[in-house]
Amino acid sequence: MAVEPRFTSADISFADAIAVTQALLNDLEQGNVDAFGATVRELVRSENGARGFFVTYLSDDRPLADHPTPTLIAALQTSPAIVAPLLIKNLVMSTAMAMTHRRNQNEGLLQGSERVRSRTTQLIQALQLPQVQAEAQSLLGTIATKTGDYQAFLERWGYDLEQQQAMQQTLIALGFAQ
Structure with a gap:
């Protein structure tokens, strides 16, 4: 019997998606994995849901996200048109922010950005989506x-030339070429 999530992706807000993901990670930490795949599948069916999922999952302090499970990979693969651009944005945003935190000598925030970059890299490699x-x-x-x-994305966040070069290097290191 499949476990159904208690919300629909069509009406979930970004804030609600964050709350759902936090609860999901708490459940996962307690060993309750029954609703994990179904909930992630539903979250990534919408932009708000997927954004809320990724911002929470990728930045969580617990090691739960350090090793993506086959259930997670399968769930993310159900919405490649939404998941792919968000993974690329998370990868390059965390790369750029790591540079900013290094410049500002903020070790705590630097570690967080590097954790997001590492986790995003793992997901990209595991998913193998052509859309990525x-x-x-x-x-x-x-x-x-x-x-x-x-x-517009690059301008909205004000990434400088050095940050954009770091983004290029990160993408090329993962085997993406122009």
């Missing part, structure tokens, strides 16, 4: 030409 490759190439193209699908 396409998003990475799109971002690399935008950085190279200063135009494209990711230009």
